[in-house]
Amino acid sequence: MKIKIQRQRLTEYEVNLKNPTLLEVLNEIKTTQDNSLTYSSGCKSSVCGSCAMRVNSKEVLACGYKVQDGDIIEPLNNMPIIRDLVVNMDKALGFNKKSITWLNPQANTPELSQDDEKRNALQSDCILCSSCYSSCPVYAVNEEFKGPFSLTRVFKYVSDKREAKPKEKIDVIQLNGIWDCTLCNECTLVCPQGISSKADIEKLRMKSIQFGYSDPNFSIGGGLDFGAPQF
Amino acid sequence: MKRDILVIGAGGAGLVAALNAHEKGMKVTIITKDYPTRSQTSMAQGGINAALGNAGEDSVQSHIENTLKSAQGIASEDAINYLCSSAPQAVEWLNSIGVQFSRTKENKIAQRTLGGASAPRACYAQDYTGLKILHTLYDRVLASEIEILSDRYLLDLINSQDKKSVCGVSVLNKRTGEVEVYESRVVILATGGYARVYDKHSTNAVGTTGDGQAAAIRAGARLSDMEFVQFHPTALKSSSILISESARGAGGYLLNSKNERFVDELLPRDKVARAIDAQIKKGEDIFLDIRHLGEEFIDKELPQERKLALLYEGIDPVNELIPIKPVAHYTMGGIEVDEDSQTIIKGLFAVGECANHRVHGANRLGGNSLLELVVFGAQAGENAAEYAKEILNQVQDDEHEIQDDEHEIQDDEGKVQDDEGEVQDKIIQNCHSELDSESNIEIDFYKIKAELGDLFYKNVGIIRDKNSLESALKKVQKFISDIPLMGVNDRSKIYNTNLIEFLEFKNMLELSELILSGAIVREESRGAHFRSDFPQEDEKFKMHTIKDKNGVVS
Structure with a gap:
């Protein structure tokens, strides 16, 4: 099969493997055809988040994607390319700290029930592969958007009974946060762990309203407004 | 920038050590070859052991007994006592910082039975236990002032002139291709295991290449029980x-x-x-x-x-x-440490799979490795902080003394700088020579790496004997002597994974020889080391295999 990889220029490679994953194809090219092909990988079992990239413009984990003849492989979007398929995730990961994505523990940890556990079990499956970040169209207009994985992490902690200061987190995601999302759902479609950041952002909007915040996009006219265009 | 403590590796053990050292007021920097959540810890599925008795009767004593039994006589009873009795507190701490453990109907942390355990003892978070623990630890690190340096590959430890204490590390910045030197009188190695010696015949992530153990032994530290590899x-x-x-x-x-x-x-x-x-x-x-x-x-x-x-x-x-x-799957052997997690090199600590705390002995129990990284991670972090404080006081005292004689200061500083310059030049030379040398590659190291994995799986696998081990040793020695004929084709300085993989491969070759020599000498069967020519346990080998770069210590 033939695939094309976006390096300094789009480069075609041919490999002969049976029903391989993309990571197997990349390893084959690197070790037998071109030692300079550059990409990241780790666990090869979809849990370490190292090998996210785009195939035919859609984000996948290379270790979890079965290659089709003619696939075009590109690095993730919205992040500076270091080389070939390796991007610099520092800024993206930095939004975690900006969004206070950790638990502020309570003096006495409350007991959790099975229902409590279900509330954020899925969100805690996140592997920080940045697929969602890459797919997000908001970065075209706002480079400071806190982004899907950080906001999912915020939801994970504010929905946790053990969190002592949920309001602090809600406060910090008002600006460049939940209201900047267009709810386009691209992040959900590409998440290898089946997490919907879009749904988490909607839930965070509900929580924000409970804390007395309102949608700044609707606030210009004041009063009741169900989304008519503002001029 | 001055750093009190360097932690090399950002898996569970490294993060816990960093958090605990930071809590003691230390300025801590974590250096990792990828990003902090990429480590092997994310792959731990089953659980973390603690005798909580949430799903059936259990006791710390049973946990100790099960662990001792599985260790087959070569473990430290004190270390196991410490591990098992600290376990309930370790899990409670993880729970307090937000790990999403599965729960029972009675609102307790859920527990299940793993192999060799007399009770349901492994606390779990579905089958993503390691992932959820790792990410929660990472989030705690974000809450602190701990510095994280990503994409930096450990090259070597730097020793003091008398070789007795550590004074820093050299790393290859993957993004720039530059060698960087970080100074610190306290270094904690938490770099993981070496099961990728088995290449594709391993569950491990591709980076589990024993970089820390190889750097440690080159710097004069000791490794122990390297022949014990869990399948x-x-x-x-x-x-x-x-x-x-x-x-x-x-x-x-x-x-x-x-x-x-x-x-x-x-x-x-x-x-x-x-x-x-x-x-x-x-x-x-x-x-x-x-x-x-x-x-x-x-x-x-x-x-x-x-x-x-x-x-x-x-x-x-x-x-x-x-x-x-x-x-x-898991390497029981590793860097030899004392009960404070310190090596024989002053200021050099080791923890997690890269160290040998003598709690797993000849065979680790499922659920004890996540436990080890929390319990000993905390202990190593605290001890490293204590040691760093001592050093800082010493340095302050020294500075007082030296102030009386300004000439001496200048001389001393000049000398240190010269030495460091020299060390740095040497490291850069070693590392970049791979990039500069004339293209003269006769042997493809990727082929040898795969061959090494096949050889180890076949000859140094679940069952070994004298012949299989000795013929493997011969082949490994041949590979080592062939290293000058191998090299990297990629000459770029920017994110050169061809170079990193070659450096990893050389580390694995170095360790392969040690695994083999340990396995050859141990003419008995014990735990994961099974010799078909000596199928019984032998009292005479109820001891640890300890080595430094000059050979067998004991």
Whole structure:
């Protein structure tokens, strides 16, 4: 099969493997055809988040994607390319700290029930592969958007009974946060762990309203407004 | 910038050590070869042991006894006592910082039985226990002022002139290709295991290449029990991807081609792996059967196992058998440390899979490695902080003395700088010579790396003997002597993974020789080290194999 990889220029490679994953194809090219092909990988079992990239413009984990003849492989979007398929995730990961994505523990940890556990079990499956970040169209207009994985992490902690200061987190995601999302759902479609950041952002909007915040996009006219265009 | 403590490695052990040292007021920097959540810890599935008794009667004493038994006589009873008695507190701490453990109907942390355990003792978070612990630890690090330096590959430790204490590390910045030197009188190695010596015959992530152990022994530290490598009974047959022991803990069976069970599935891993190996040698194919557990249970408790089996083996365990084989999974051996997690090099600490705390002995129990990294991570972080404080006081005292004689200061500083300059030049030369040398590559190291893995799986695997080990040693020595004929084709300085993989490969070759020499000398069978020519345990070998770069210490 033939695939094309976006390096300094789009480069075609041919490999002969049976029903391989993309990571197997990349390893084959690197070790037998071109030692300079550059990409990241780790666990090869979809849990370490190292090998996210785009195939035919859609984000996948290379270790979890079965290659089709003619696939075009590109690095993730919205992040500076270091080389070939390796991007610099520092800024993206930095939004975690900006969004206070950790638990502020309570003096006495409350007991959790099975229902409590279900509330954020899925969100805690996140592997920080940045697929969602890459797919997000908001970065075209706002480079400071806190982004899907950080906001999912915020939801994970504010929905946790053990969190002592949920309001602090809600406060910090008002600006460049939940209201900047267009709810386009691209992040959900590409998440290898089946997490919907879009749904988490909607839930965070509900929580924000409970804390007395309102949608700044609707606030210009004041009063009741169900989304008519503002001029 | 002045740093009190450097932590090399950002897996569970490194993060816990960093957090604890930071809590003691230290300025801590974590250096990792990837990003902090990429580590092997994310792959731990089954659970973390603590005798909480939430799912059936249990006691710390039973946990100690089970661990001791599985260690087969070569473990420290004190270290195991400390590990097991600290376990409930360790899990409570993880719970307090937000780990999403699964829960019982009584609102307790859920627990299940893993191999070799007399009670349901492994606290779990579905089958993503390691992932959820790792990410919660990472989030705690974000809450602190700990500095994280990503994409930096450990080259070497830098010693003081008298070689007795550590004074920093050299790393290759993957993004720039530059060698960087970080100074610190306290370094904690938390770089993981070396099971990738087995290459594709390992469940481990590709970066589990023993960089820390190799750097440590080059710097004069000791390694111990390197011949003890654990084979996990159930990896997927075609990809070596791990299927958690919790599948058997929940009632999964092992079957051969005749649909017969042939072993108690919940024996310790060394015994189950040998039973499977014996079946395979008889020509049987081996399967894990969890069909009878039902779809609802599998989706609730073992969602990752179903996903992995579907994706990498093309079968759905809800209604099909899972083809499996045992592969290298965990390395019990590692950097020799004392009860404070310190090596014989002052200021050099080691923790996690890269260290040998003598708690696993000849065979680790499932659920004890996540426990080890929390308990000893905390202890190593605290001890490193204490040591750093002592050093800081000393330096302050020294500075007072020296102030009386300004000439002396200048001389001293000048000398240190010269030395450092020299060290740095040497390291840069070593590292960049791979990039600068004339293209004269006669042997493809990727081929040798694969060959090394096949050789180890066959000759240094579940069953070994004198012949298999000695012929493997000869081959490894040949590979080592051929290193000058190998090299990297990629000459770029920017993110040169060809170079990194070559450096990793050279580390593994260095360790391969040590694994083999340990296995050859140990003419007995104990835990994961099984010699068909010496199938019995021998009292005379009830000891640790300890080595430094000059050979056998004891």
